Amino acid sequence: MAGMRLESAAYLPVLQPMSFALELGQVVGVIGPNGAGKSTLLRLMAGLIAPTSGQVVVADMPITRQPPRWRAQQIAYLPQLISDDIPFTVREFVEMGRYSRESAWAQGTSRRDAVMAAVAQMGLDRLLDAPLAQISGGERQRAGIARCLAQASPIFLLDEPIANLDVFYQMDILSRLRDLAAAGRLIVLAIHHLEFAMRYCDTCIVLDQGAIAASGPLDKVFHTQLMQRVFQIDARRFADPFTGDPRLSVLGCLSTNAEEREES
Numbered sequence: 041m042a043g044m045r046l047e048s049a050a051y052l053p054v055l056q057p058m059s060f061a062l063e064l065g066q067v068v069g070v071i072g073p074n075g076a077g078k079s080t081l082l083r084l085m086a087g088l089i090a091p092t093s094g095q096v097v098v099a100d101m102p103i104t105r106q107p108p109r110w111r112a113q114q115i116a117y118l119p120q121l122i123s124d125d126i127p128f129t130v131r132e133f134v135e136m137g138r139y140s141r142e143s144a145w146a147q148g149t150s151r152r153d154a155v156m157a158a159v160a161q162m163g164l165d166r167l168l169d170a171p172l173a174q175i176s177g178g179e180r181q182r183a184g185i186a187r188c189l190a191q192a193s194p195i196f197l198l199d200e201p202i203a204n205l206d207v208f209y210q211m212d213i214l215s216r217l218r219d220l221a222a223a224g225r226l227i228v229l230a231i232h233h234l235e236f237a238m239r240y241c242d243t244c245i246v247l248d249q250g251a252i253a254a255s256g257p258l259d260k261v262f263h264t265q266l267m268q269r270v271f272q273i274d275a276r277r278f279a280d281p282f283t284g285d286p287r288l289s290v291l292g293c294l295s296t297n298a299e300e301r302e303e304s
């Protein structure tokens with residue numbers, strides 16, 4: 041299987057037609073201001089919404105014509121928010137990731153092993169039998185990532201996977217996602233943290249008002265003019281004094297207030 045491609049795929053009026061191909065074995069960041077269309081793009085790529093024109097192709101198949109089970113075998117999707125009124129424990133929720141691979145009633149060791157490994161990687165062992173309603177927002181988010189890990193699909197589409205996490209888990213999870221990419225998976229994540237996007241992604245897609253403003257390697261994306269135009273921030277790249285790696289310093293906002301930013 042050779043990753044995923046969009047062929048003039050649009051979801052009007054939110055997303056303009058866009059085409060790109062993403063190979064397995066990389067971490068791709070989707071960045072852009074609030075309302076730019078990041079979540080909509082991920083939902084389109086996951087086959088949760090159908091394009092109004094064009095198509096999303098995985099393994100040479102247009103995904104909206106495939107059954108949900110096939111899509112789940114190809115793609116693990118993490119939504120932006122996991123509701124706190126889902127009446128399941130962490131274990132039951134993570135087990136759902138296995139349903140595309142085995143019957144919901146199967147009780148084999150492969151399911152138990154996959155669930156336990158995923159839960160351990162997310163540091164949730166002690167919360168295994170806790171109801172999702174009684175754990176914190178960050179713990180629930182880690183449970184959602186554990187479910188994706190248990191699902192073991194070659195493509196992960198993650199909508200702001202680090203949004204509610206403390207800095208340890210932000211870096212821990214981004215490192216694990218890098219390891220998954222190194223092992224041959226395609227990881228696509230929406231992310232607001234530009235510094236971490238630059239640090240952990242191989243390439244980025246920059247969305248602005250439902251269209252791709254830039255995409256490709258990090259030096260093509262994280263440059264001062266694009267940051268000004270898309271985010272209305274004054275951002276400069278610099279070499280980390282400790283490691284020498286490229287970093288981003290956000291010096292300030294260009295718009296004096298949010299209303300001005302909305303109008304521009």
Ligand SMILES: Nc1ncnc2c1ncn2[C@@H]1O[C@H](COP(=O)(O)OP(=O)(O)OP(=O)(O)O)[C@@H](O)[C@H]1O
Nearest residue numbers: 054072073074075076077078079080081120230247
């Ligand atoms: N179901 C929908 N119908 C119509 N418009 C929608 C729908 N869902 C989202 N939108 C609009 O589409 C635009 C993009 O929304 P989306 O949630 O994809 O943005 P985003 O980049 O993920 O934003 P954020 O960073 O705030 O999460 C927004 O203007 C939003 O109001």
